[in-house]
Amino acid sequence: MQTFEIIKKVTADDLDSLNHVNNVRYVQWVQDIAEKHWVHRASETVLNNHFWVMLSHHIQYKQPAVLNDNVTIKTYVMNSEGVTSTRMVEFYKNDILLAKSETKWCFMNKTNLKPTRISETIKNLFE
Template sequence: MQIFEQTITVSKNDLDQLNHVNNVRYVQWVQDIAEAHWLKNAPKTILDHYFWVMLSHHIEYKGEAVFGDELTIKTYVSKSEGLFSIRHVEITNKTKAKLIVTSETKWCFMNTATKKPNRIPLEVAQLFD
């Protein structure tokens, strides 16, 4: 299992009316890191022919972050077979040394030409081992 990680610092644009990171922002970060991991690992030949769509998303909020906090966002794929892939994301507040968000997302592998689901080829599944 390959872990992909990024670090970000909470900006004022990330905050809600209570001056905590807005829940919608966490969902955006989950999607952003999934895309960054995919783009980092997949060669152009695969990127030109395939893409992913989100089918379901479960997120658990365990803590909070505020302006200036440094966050570590980690992701990994736990399962990739048939048409579907399961991706996990953990967001840790480095400033407070606390896990604040976990998520599990089910993605469907799609063919760019047909816009229909496509079985995940072994070469794609192996991109995240």
């Protein structure tokens, strides 16, 4: 399984009233890294013909992130079958796990806007 990662520096805009990274921001970061991973791995032809929509999202919070923390965000695809794929996203400060997310995504066809079976070619992008 192929891991993709980015680093985000926590800014004031990321914080909630407790001065921790807001829950909504974590969800946005899940969306952002999934999209970056997809764009990084898929060809222009695939990108022009397909996209993903999030079906479900589960996140576990372990430790807070605060202003100026550098958060390493790692993602990988656990499995893909039929029209859905399960993606994991993990958030770290140094080697400390801050949060972990599991999302289920549906693979879509841009022309007819309908779910599309995930081919071996698409699966291979993330292995």
